[in-house]
Amino acid sequence: xxxxxxxxxxxxxxxxxxxxxxxxxxxxxxxxxxxxxxxxxxxxxxxxxxxxxxxxxxxxxxxxxxxxxxxxxxxxxxxxxxxxxxxxxxxxxxxxxxxxxxxxxxxxxxxxxxxxxxxxxxxxxxxxxxxxxxxxxxxxxxxxxxxxxxxxxxxxxxxxxxxxxxxxxxxxxxxxxxxxxxxxxxxxxxxxxxxxxxxxxxxxxxxxxxxxxxxxxxxxxxxxxxxxxxxxxxxxxxxxxxxxxxxxxxxxxxxxxxxxxxxxxxxxxxxxxxxxxxxxxxxxxxxxxxxxxxxxxxxxxxxxxxxxxxxxxxxxxxxxxxxxxxxxxxxxxxxxxxxxxxxxxxxxxxxxxxxxxxxxxxxxxxxxxxxxxxxxxxxxxxxxxxxxxxxxxxxxxxxxxxxxxxxxxxxxxxxxxxxxxxxxxxxxxxxxxxxxxxxxxxxxxxxxxxxxxxxxxxxxxxxxxxxxxxxxxxxxxxxxxxxxxxxxxxxxxxxxxxxxxxxxxxxxxxxxxxxxxxxxxxxxxxxxxxxxxxxxxxxxxxxxxxxxxxxxxxxxxxxxxxxxxxxxxxxxxxxxxxxxxxxxxxx
Numbered sequence: 227x228x229x230x231x232x233x234x235x236x237x238x239x240x241x242x243x244x245x246x247x248x249x250x251x252x253x254x255x256x257x258x259x260x261x262x263x264x265x266x267x268x269x270x271x272x273x274x275x276x277x278x279x280x281x282x283x284x285x286x287x288x289x290x291x292x293x294x295x296x297x298x299x300x301x302x303x304x305x306x307x308x309x310x311x312x313x314x315x316x317x318x319x320x321x322x323x324x325x326x327x328x329x330x331x332x333x334x335x336x337x338x339x340x341x342x343x344x345x346x347x348x349x350x351x352x353x354x355x356x357x358x359x360x361x362x363x364x365x366x367x368x369x370x371x372x373x374x375x376x377x378x379x380x381x382x383x384x385x386x387x388x389x390x391x392x393x394x395x396x397x398x399x400x401x402x403x404x405x406x407x408x409x410x411x412x413x414x415x416x417x418x419x420x421x422x423x424x425x426x427x428x429x430x431x432x433x434x435x436x437x438x439x440x441x442x443x444x445x446x447x448x449x450x451x452x453x454x455x456x457x458x459x460x461x462x463x464x465x466x467x468x469x470x471x472x473x474x475x476x477x478x479x480x481x482x483x484x485x486x487x488x489x490x491x492x493x494x495x496x497x498x499x500x501x502x503x504x505x506x507x508x509x510x511x512x513x514x515x516x517x518x519x520x521x522x523x524x525x526x527x528x529x530x531x532x533x534x535x536x537x538x539x540x541x542x543x544x545x546x547x548x549x550x551x552x553x554x555x556x557x558x559x560x561x562x563x564x565x566x567x568x569x570x571x572x573x574x575x576x577x578x579x580x581x582x583x584x585x586x587x588x589x590x591x592x593x594x595x596x597x598x599x600x601x602x603x604x605x606x607x608x609x610x611x612x613x614x615x616x617x618x619x620x621x622x623x624x625x626x627x628x629x630x631x632x633x634x635x636x637x638x639x640x641x642x643x644x645x646x647x648x649x650x651x652x653x654x655x656x657x658x659x660x661x662x663x664x665x666x667x668x669x670x671x672x673x674x675x676x677x678x679x680x681x682x683x684x685x686x687x688x689x690x691x692x693x694x695x696x697x698x699x700x701x702x703x704x705x706x707x708x709x710x711x712x713x714x715x716x717x718x719x720x721x722x723x724x725x726x727x728x729x730x731x732x733x734x735x736x737x738x739x740x741x742x743x744x745x746x747x748x749x750x751x752x753x754x755x756x757x758x759x760x761x762x763x764x765x766x767x768x769x770x771x772x773x774x775x776x777x778x779x780x781x782x783x784x785x786x787x788x789x790x791x792x793x794x795x796x797x798x799x800x801x802x803x804x805x806x807x808x809x810x811x812x813x
Contacts, residue, residue: 326398329384331470338374338409340534341746342637343628344544344553351749352604352761353563353742354623357615358556364604365768368805371416371777374409375425381405382426397468397478400456404485407446407453411492414442415751416777418809419794421787433787436794439810443496444505450489454522457482473532479523483530486515486522487645494648495751496811497655513658516649525642528672533636543634547699550629554698558611558620563742564601566735566759570722573711575599576688577627577677578742583618583693593690594707605764605771626689629698635676638744643672647737654729663724666733667717673740683712734758754812774805775812 333339341347348354349364356362381402388398414420422442424434437445457478460466466478474480493512500508515522525531536543545553559579567575581598585591591598599621602611614620628634638644646669653662671681679686688707695703717723724732734756741749753761754775763771783791784803792801799807 323387324383326384326388327468327470329380329387329470330398330401330468331472333377333380333384333405334470334472336377336380338372338377338412339405339639340637341639342534342544343634343743344557347747347750348743350747351741351753352560353749354557355560355602355604355611356557357602357608357611357620359608361553361556363608363768364766366763366772366774366805367768368774368777370780372413373780374413378406378409378426379428381409393465395456395459397460397466400453400460400478401468401481403449403453403456404481404488407449407492408488410442411446412746414439415495415811416747417779418776418798418807421790433790435790438797440499440503440506443492443811447489447492447506447511450485450492453485454482454489457485458521473534480530483523483525484532484640487525487530487642488640490515490524490645490648490652491640491748494651495755497651497755498812499810500655500657509657512652516652516658516660525645528642528676531636531638531641533638533641535636536633538632542632543628545623545628545634546632547629547697550625550698554625554629555615555622558615558622559601561601561603562759562761563739564599564621566739568596568599570719571596571716572739573679573686573709573716574674574677574739574742576707576709577679577686578624579621580624580690582621585619587618587693593705594688594709603762603764603766605762605767607765611766624689625691625698626704630701631699635743638741639746641672641740641744643669643676643740644737644745644748645669646672647733647740650733651730654726654733662729662733666724666729666736669740670717670722670736671713673736680711681713685710730756731758769805772806776805776807776809778803778805 344354346362349356349362350366355364385399385402388396388402410420410422418439419436420439420442421434422437422445424431427434461478461482466476468476468478471477474484490512493508496506496508499506515524564575564579566572567579575596576594579599581591581593581595582600585595585598585600586593600619602614602620611620623629646665649658649660650662650665650669652658653660653665674681677686685708688709689704690707691698692703692705697703721728722732734752735758737752738749738759753759754773761773763769763773767773779791779794795801795803798809
């Protein structure tokens, strides 16, 4: 009895044709459609059938024994083929993990660690305004805050790869602590409570709970303390093993200064909770850093700045000769910034802005007259602003400094000048002993130095783009003016010279001027906390004439993490993701 076996499926072996007839005194044609996997049952049935002869049974049993071994043979064969296939298809030249140094480089050049100019953050800080709606508007109808979680996942991976060296304390892990504090607090400053403790777990936890803003700050301050300790250990042991560092070229002392400088910034932003929250311990932490610079080194000059340097041709400044024609006149300076400069007769206006051509050409004022510099009111209707900009009634960004090259100026993320003003504010508030005025003046001078303006008695050259010129990169297209400066004359003005009665306003105003085009939303955060300088509102700023207090959570939080999202907005903002809601650090 011979069968043609053509298929084995989940129910057994299919025999499509019985090729001989069994003679038992009567001929039968047997068609077997399906044999079960438990073929012993079938064999038993066939064996007991009187129509089957003994030799037929023996022949059938041999066949089934063979096919019983077939699945095992197939498994062995397939697994052998699979192993052989995998061995032949693995590319031994292709890495299966990314080195910590490469991850560091990506983190440093990625979202959150590089904040450049020419975006909404300048508009939110009322430095620079859109007058043409194609490029945006000046409204405070905030949408979503920044999302740095992808970068933070890379930070975790960098720490993981660095730990494979076996060192309990290593440079990448120390920096990882700083990055976590830096990025988590930036997101929290924008939105309030955010996932932190349960975040970054990947598929292990797709719905992380939100940490309170207070807890985000507590964890971040602890991370900064730990990072400072680790960096001290590494520097003492001369284990400065760090590659891929575009900011400080592997200099761990500069990183340590950054850690503590940023910590000062964070403590200042917590000023509203300095008197009522012993867990945050803002005043003591501030005093500990200021009084022990051996343990907590901080930036000592602008050479310690964390700043992003633009390089041609691989990495252009946001504004270049190439895009001057598209955006050069469709954005203009804000009165919040320009009016403060002109009121203080501040020479920085000659470096950062152009005089209004209407003031110069129609009203016949000198290009170096402070009255020639006019910024637009941020609250102005966009249509009116666009019309006035077309009539050259506003000052535009200085073409020489910001458009004539492909490298512009370095974008400072955290800098020495800001640190000086933050220390001055902390001392003014009584958080530490010291001379607030000396830090205040150091901050002003550092800012002046960045524009190459003498801080004694001297001169510098102002460059203003000549009307009718067509090449912003050509030096011959600029009119030049010699500007005389005298530090004492400038500083001794009533609104500039440090005065305890008005010190907070003076410190914050000067910090605002120093952060022009730098440090992301830091000036907006400072305004939100202090109300300094005065931000203007109107039809152009929307939001019912209010400056928004916060950004909303991302849409995906409302859908993918809905339960925790609802808990967060209920506990903070009465159940509404309200851009005018007041977060913990502002209460």
